[in-house]
Amino acid sequence: MCSIIGYLGLSSAAPIIVKGLKRMEYRGYDSVGVATFSEHQISVRKGVGKVLEVNKTEKLDELSGTIGIGHTRWATHGMVTDTNAHPHPSSSGEIAIVHNGIIENHEELKKELQKHGYTFKSQTDSEVIANLLQYNYDKTREIKKSVVDTVAELKGNYAFVAVFQDGTLSAARLHEPLIIGVGKEGYFISSDVLGFVEYTDEVIYPDNKEFVIIDKEGLKIFDFDANPVRHQITKVSKEFADVYKGQYAHYTLKEISEQPLTVSSAGNNTKLEIDLASDLIKHARNVYITGSGTSYNAALIAKFLFSKYAKIKIDPLISSEAQFSPDMFEEKSILVAISQSGESADVLEAVGIAKKTGSKIISIVNMMTSSLVHQSSISMGLNCGPEIGVAATKSFTSQLVVLYKIIDKICDGCMELDLTKVSEAIKKILSNDSKIKDVAKRLKNVSDIYVLGRGMHYPIASEGSLKLKELTYIHAEGLPGGELKHGPLALMDSNSYVLIINPNDSTYNDTLTSAREIKARGAKIIGISDKPSDVYDHWIDIPSINEPLYPLVEIVPIQLLAYYAAIDKDFDPDYPRNLAKSVTVK
Numbered sequence: 312m313c314s315i316i317g318y319l320g321l322s323s324a325a326p327i328i329v330k331g332l333k334r335m336e337y338r339g340y341d342s343v344g345v346a347t348f349s350e351h352q353i354s355v356r357k358g359v360g361k362v363l364e365v366n367k368t369e370k371l372d373e374l375s376g377t378i379g380i381g382h383t384r385w386a387t388h389g390m391v392t393d394t395n396a397h398p399h400p401s402s403s404g405e406i407a408i409v410h411n412g413i414i415e416n417h418e419e420l421k422k423e424l425q426k427h428g429y430t431f432k433s434q435t436d437s438e439v440i441a442n443l444l445q446y447n448y449d450k451t452r453e454i455k456k457s458v459v460d461t462v463a464e465l466k467g468n469y470a471f472v473a474v475f476q477d478g479t480l481s482a483a484r485l486h487e488p489l490i491i492g493v494g495k496e497g498y499f500i501s502s503d504v505l506g507f508v509e510y511t512d513e514v515i516y517p518d519n520k521e522f523v524i525i526d527k528e529g530l531k532i533f534d535f536d537a538n539p540v541r542h543q544i545t546k547v548s549k550e551f552a553d554v555y556k557g558q559y560a561h562y563t564l565k566e567i568s569e570q571p572l573t574v575s576s577a578g579n580n581t582k583l584e585i586d587l588a589s590d591l592i593k594h595a596r597n598v599y600i601t602g603s604g605t606s607y608n609a610a611l612i613a614k615f616l617f618s619k620y621a622k623i624k625i626d627p628l629i630s631s632e633a634q635f636s637p638d639m640f641e642e643k644s645i646l647v648a649i650s651q652s653g654e655s656a657d658v659l660e661a662v663g664i665a666k667k668t669g670s671k672i673i674s675i676v677n678m679m680t681s682s683l684v685h686q687s688s689i690s691m692g693l694n695c696g697p698e699i700g701v702a703a704t705k706s707f708t709s710q711l712v713v714l715y716k717i718i719d720k721i722c723d724g725c726m727e728l729d730l731t732k733v734s735e736a737i738k739k740i741l742s743n744d745s746k747i748k749d750v751a752k753r754l755k756n757v758s759d760i761y762v763l764g765r766g767m768h769y770p771i772a773s774e775g776s777l778k779l780k781e782l783t784y785i786h787a788e789g790l791p792g793g794e795l796k797h798g799p800l801a802l803m804d805s806n807s808y809v810l811i812i813n814p815n816d817s818t819y820n821d822t823l824t825s826a827r828e829i830k831a832r833g834a835k836i837i838g839i840s841d842k843p844s845d846v847y848d849h850w851i852d853i854p855s856i857n858e859p860l861y862p863l864v865e866i867v868p869i870q871l872l873a874y875y876a877a878i879d880k881d882f883d884p885d886y887p888r889n890l891a892k893s894v895t896v897k
């Protein structure tokens with residue numbers, strides 16, 4: 312999703328901005344741009360492509376000046392073109408802005424501004440911010456007043472940074488992330504700590520409906536009614552600076568490979584919170600659980616395990632569906648919200664709806680500095696380090712471990728949660744991946760893959776199919792084994808590939824029966840199991856483990872399969888097309 316950045320300090324701004332944008336690439340984008348202020352003028356350079364590609368042609372980092380703004384765009388309004396890339400200057404060029412989010416009333420505002428003679432070049436909703444600021448600034452020539460008047464008129468969700476022609480920076484936020492870095496030699500404004508963490512770990516988190524003004528006199532923060540606001544400076548963890556690939560070809564492979572460690576450390580930084588959350592859930596009248604994408608798949612496994620082991624019924628809800636079932640939340644319930652980024656707009660919306668009913672929010676989050684944490688009564692950390700690959704891998708297994716710890720606490724250790732064994736099992740899969748690489752090669756020209764599982768392995772089938780879709784662009788579908796004969800069997804023929812998740816547990820025999828039904832229709836079967844069978848055309852061996860822990864282990868070969876199949880097809884597994892890591896728009 313779009314990333315915004317701003318810098319005002321003693322050093323040359325453009326190289327700092329380009330580096331910050333590179334660091335935030337993982338969030339997903341299609342074009343990039345930088346504007347700097349120098350010698351009473353704002354200069355803009357931008358284009359379609361990756362940060363380093365555009366930098367090569369447009370020489371973004373050679374723009375002069377010690378004040379500037381930058382942006383990576385993920386198109387929402389208007390095609391992916393150079394003109395639609397940010398920054399957008401106002402029609403007089405006295406102000407330029409970068410924006411993350413959506414301005415809902417941009418069409419009305421644009422018409423109104425055009426009547427006053429302001430002109431537009433792009434098809435974006437964002438350009439309206441530049442001209443609206445300019446319109447309000449032209450009335451009084453006061454920056455603070457122009458920002459107050461502008462935010463009063465904008466509808467939607469946004470974070471923007473504006474550079475004015477006197478070298479002042481101003482940034483405002485409404486339901487989109489915005490973080491201020493306070494360095495020894497300058498100020499940073501960014502959507503993400505990664506935008507500046509190598510320069511400072513001292514940060515300020517402006518709240519919703521607040522804006523900042525940064526000029527040579529320093530930093531001032533105000534609410535949208537122009538009242539001054541005070542915020543404490545907090546320190547972020549230096550671990551966020553550790554975002555290099557090291558020996559690995561891709562972040563995705565690095566993150567898959569980190570799982571023996573991350574399953575052991577999940578939740579270790581928030582042990583007390585896990586105890587408190589377990590207690591709240593145990594005594595709650597109603598418990599709901601929500602998330603998007605991978606995080607929702609973790610929620611589905613949790614539903615299964617909570618009822619089986621903790622004897623607690625919890626209702627899962629896809630976050631983006633919450634707005635259509637606002638009456639679902641009973642008064643004073645518990646909502647467990649799961650999110651790697653803690654910034655998914657859909658998850659935050661579900662949380663907002665639940666809070667209106669007086670419900671308490673318990674969150675399971677990787678980015679402990681995120682909006683979701685700020686909105687929760689209790690937050691538990693994944694503690695798995697930054698996840699840069701757009702497809703969630705290590706964060707998924709860490710989410711599961713935190714959920715397992717809560718359930719295990721409630722059922723007094725009934726899950727026999729031996730994470731050392733899980734870690735050993737994952738290590739074994741990682742060190743013995745030749746079969747997976749071989750199977751990945753066979754998927755090169757395949758158009759459809761089905762992933763089958765029963766019981767708690769069905770959400771893993773969904774998660775596995777999500778990884779295959781995202782990384783290989785092959786149509787993939789997760790199916791509950793028993794549903795085959797109710798429809799999907801019609802699709803099976805000799806061109807189909809079916810991944811069967813079949814650990815040697817209580818689902819084993821029924822799943823094997825499903826595999827035989829598919830085999831009889833000529834489809835190719837890839838078995839993921841600790842037990843061989845003649846029904847599998849290809850067998851990917853996984854270590855045996857205590858029954859409830861299989862999901863933590865069986866997802867790993869599917870993550871690897873998706874990764875290697877993407878490599879064979881020459882796709883970039885870290886940045887799948889059209890996707891963003893942090894989906895901050897609805």
Ligand code: F6R
Nearest residue numbers: 604605606650651652655702703
């Ligand atoms: C899948 C994936 C997405 C995210 C989803 C939620 O690999 O990465 O489906 O899981 O966008 O993101 P978070 O967990 O940050 O709320």
